[in-house]
Amino acid sequence: MSSIAQKKGFGATIWDFMTTVDHKKIAILYLISGGFFFLVGGVEAMLIRIQLAKAGNDFLSAGLYNEIITMHGTTMIFLASMPILLAFMNAIMPLQIGARDVAFPFLNSLGFWLFFFGGIFLNLSWFMGGAPDAGWTNYASLALASEGHGIDFYTLGLTISGFGTLIAGINFLVTIINMRAPGMTYMRMPLFTWTTFVASALILLAFPPLTVGLFFMIFDRLFGANFFAVDMGGNTIIWEHLFWIFGHPEVYILILPAFGIFSEIFAIFSRKRLFGYTALVFATILIGFYGFMVWAHHMFTVGLGPTANAVFALATMIIAVPTGIKIFNWLLTIWGGNISFTVPMIYAVAFIPSFVAGGVTGVMQAIAPLDYQLHDSYFIVAHFHYVIVGGVVLAILAGTHLYWPKMFGTMLSEKLGKWTFWFFFIGFHLTFFIQHFLGLMGMPRRVYTFGADQGWDLFNAISSAGAVLMAIGVIIMLVNVVMTTIKNERVGNDPWGDGRTLEWAIPSPPPFYNFAQTPLVRGLDTYWIEKMEGNKKGMIFAEPLGDIHMPNGSIIPFVMSLGMFIASFGALYFLDGDKPWALAVLVIGMLILFGSMLLRSLKDDLGFHITKAELLEDAKGGKTDGH
Amino acid sequence: MxxxxxxxxxxxxxxxxxxxxxxxxxxxxxxxxxxxxxxxxxxxxxxxxxxxxxxxxxxxxxxxxxxxxxxxxxxxxxxGKGHGMVAFFMFCGMFVAFITVLALVTIVWW
Structure with missing residues (x-):
């Protein structure tokens, strides 16, 4: 194993990424595939807005429209937002706590490949007889009545990618609990690490209910069970409960890391330590905690009764308190700071009013009687796009600009970044602000068209125009990425100049072992402390230079995920009757899965050591991208 | 090491x-x-x-x-020492499970 860089062929690079267990490379895989699904979901969104641009449009048929809205929601939540956030967690969190990798590098790779194959499986439904069409919430009565295999692609695909996410969450939890550098106490962890921690805990507790719900649905549809079939004594409401017991924490799984990214940005570009760090940490934990006690606010109109509605309404309103604490802390971090309006900072400043708008409509809907009026109208669509796009997507775009140099060693163009921002930001408000009023005027969500006499034409046209602006913004961003990659101007450790946390103390991109010597942490904003004390190295060390033990790469995670992918096709066609090969496919897939698990268990893989001599060679300025 | x-x-x-x-x-x-x-x-x-x-x-x-x-x-x-985090997560899990079961029992099946 030499650490001298070599030019690699295309095939060798692909193989390297397929077998990698390095958290930084897995982060890049998450970013690329999450970005791809983001574009797919974006195209679906554009199709929806084209269809709704004018009254009585026949651009899409009603059935196809249902498939597209279902896939838009599912793709954006499960296959775009979450993986891109996982990309940042993977890339940055271990660096922030001074670790050499995550706790279980092999599982990290497995988590990615499961997500990837789950996502591909779900999207293959487009080419194999029709996509799921019961909405991203997949309510049971509707889903059980759906013909074709669309819903089965949904349940099986989400089961597979859900395993991946659960694995990632557990991995991050163990990493943060056990692998913090000496001196990195809980209350010295950067806020992005804290939000990663709480979001991972939510993944751990929230994904099992979804898995249970999906299993019930799979058994109902594929193997003739009756968990949700009312005429057979099942209960269709159970699905809604299971889905939302998962679904509401899921919203916080998305928004908390977004809060973390913005917390980092506010501190870096205001050149101040975070105002009220402790309050921000406890607000994060509280939001995570309350997240499990509010799910039934998605079901006010189901008829749970006034007591249940009142309890859940109250619990929901309480969440506004910790969120408000966060908003004020961010404002006070900016207050009196030495602010530089870089692209990430512009996103962060724009995020505050956008997200507050989404939060306020959320509290409106928490009032159960009002929710009876707003339920399933475009008001709801406007609300959740304000929190998801105005919160999570703005954070993803900001985080891409902020962490691009750390992940790839080059800076995205600030100029193009500002163009992206203005197109996207104006487009976003143009698209969704007006949908509040469409909702109040009575337009229901999920309708594929509307009549010319209903008075919704103008507002829908405006909304569609906004969507075009957002698309232009994303395209400029892609151009930015391509141009930056071609120019390939390398940057140093701390390209923004004001980095505060440990990830900015090491090269961009970091060497594959991250820290040659484990750092010693002396306080919050470790790197800032060392910089202020004139420490040229950027950190002090907790150990002498010595050999580093590293894990070997492995193709097994890829093969295991492929096995599940193949087995899913078998399960999908199992009860079709005219497809006798389905059982064989199911068995073959399972054999691949369990065979590779067995191989992994029986074959010892002890990893390898980077010797002190190689580390010294690296430190002298040799290239450090491993292998 | x-x-x-x-x-x-x-x-x-x-x-x-x-x-x-x-x-x-x-x-x-x-x-x-x-x-x-x-x-x-x-x-x-x-x-x-x-x-x-x-x-x-x-x-x-x-x-x-x-x-x-x-x-x-x-x-x-x-x-014993060093089990604080384990205990915390176990009790969180129990709490979530308890809330879930309680809610299902009271509003679905009651």
């Missing part, structure tokens, strides 16, 4: 302390074991005595909960 191996020589006082601690732990184990047997006996006796099901079920569930806690703390050493 293999730094210098550290050999600890125990003083007499430390030895006495460790011995006493082990003895205390043993006592705790025995006492817990006795309590657990006793709780089990109560459960069996209640069923054998033929009390109303509405009385038996909640009491047995309660006893089971106590057994789990005793088991975790006395036999699985959750009271």
């Amino acid at each position: 293999a730094h210098d191996t550290h050999i600890q020589v125990r003083s007499q006082a430390e030895f006495e302390y460790a011995k006493k601690k082990r003895a205390d732990e043993m006592k705790g184990h025995l006492a817990t074991f006795a309590i657990m047997i006793f709780l089990t006996l109560i459960a069996f006796t209640m069923v054998a005595a033929g009390f109303s099901t509405y009385l038996i079920v909640p009491i047995i569930l309660l006893l089971a909960g106590i057994q789990v806690i005793l088991q975790l703390y006395y036999f699985m050493h959750m009271s």
Whole structure:
């Protein structure tokens, strides 16, 4: 194993990424595939807005429209937002706590490949007889009545990618609990690490209910069970409960890391330590905690009764308190700071009013009687796009600009970044602000068209125009990425100049072992402390230079995920009757899965050591991208 | 990493302390074991005595909960050092499961 860089062929690079267990490379895989699904979901969104641009449009048929809205929601939540956030967690969190990798590098790779194959499986439904069409919430009565295999692609695909996410969450939890550098106490962890921690805990507790719900649905549809079939004594409401017991924490799984990214940005570009760090940490934990006690606010109109509605309404309103604490802390971090309006900072400043708008409509809907009026109208669509796009997507775009140099060693163009921002930001408000009023005027969500006499034409046209602006913004961003990659101007450790946390103390991109010597942490904003004390190295060390033990790469995670992918096709066609090969496919897939698990268990893989001599060679300025 | 191996020589006082601690732990184990047997006996006796099901079920569930806690703390050493995070996550999980079951029982099946 030499650490001298070599030019690699295309095939060798692909193989390297397929077998990698390095958290930084897995982060890049998450970013690329999450970005791809983001574009797919974006195209679906554009199709929806084209269809709704004018009254009585026949651009899409009603059935196809249902498939597209279902896939838009599912793709954006499960296959775009979450993986891109996982990309940042993977890339940055271990660096922030001074670790050499995550706790279980092999599982990290497995988590990615499961997500990837789950996502591909779900999207293959487009080419194999029709996509799921019961909405991203997949309510049971509707889903059980759906013909074709669309819903089965949904349940099986989400089961597979859900395993991946659960694995990632557990991995991050163990990493943060056990692998913090000496001196990195809980209350010295950067806020992005804290939000990663709480979001991972939510993944751990929230994904099992979804898995249970999906299993019930799979058994109902594929193997003739009756968990949700009312005429057979099942209960269709159970699905809604299971889905939302998962679904509401899921919203916080998305928004908390977004809060973390913005917390980092506010501190870096205001050149101040975070105002009220402790309050921000406890607000994060509280939001995570309350997240499990509010799910039934998605079901006010189901008829749970006034007591249940009142309890859940109250619990929901309480969440506004910790969120408000966060908003004020961010404002006070900016207050009196030495602010530089870089692209990430512009996103962060724009995020505050956008997200507050989404939060306020959320509290409106928490009032159960009002929710009876707003339920399933475009008001709801406007609300959740304000929190998801105005919160999570703005954070993803900001985080891409902020962490691009750390992940790839080059800076995205600030100029193009500002163009992206203005197109996207104006487009976003143009698209969704007006949908509040469409909702109040009575337009229901999920309708594929509307009549010319209903008075919704103008507002829908405006909304569609906004969507075009957002698309232009994303395209400029892609151009930015391509141009930056071609120019390939390398940057140093701390390209923004004001980095505060440990990830900015090491090269961009970091060497594959991250820290040659484990750092010693002396306080919050470790790197800032060392910089202020004139420490040229950027950190002090907790150990002498010595050999580093590293894990070997492995193709097994890829093969295991492929096995599940193949087995899913078998399960999908199992009860079709005219497809006798389905059982064989199911068995073959399972054999691949369990065979590779067995191989992994029986074959010892002890990893390898980077010797002190190689580390010294690296430190002298040799290239450090491993292998 | 293999730094210098550290050999600890125990003083007499430390030895006495460790011995006493082990003895205390043993006592705790025995006492817990006795309590657990006793709780089990109560459960069996209640069923054998033929009390109303509405009385038996909640009491047995309660006893089971106590057994789990005793088991975790006395036999699985959750009271030991460095288990704070484990305990925290277990109680979070129990809390979420409890809320879920409570809500389903009260608003779906009641």
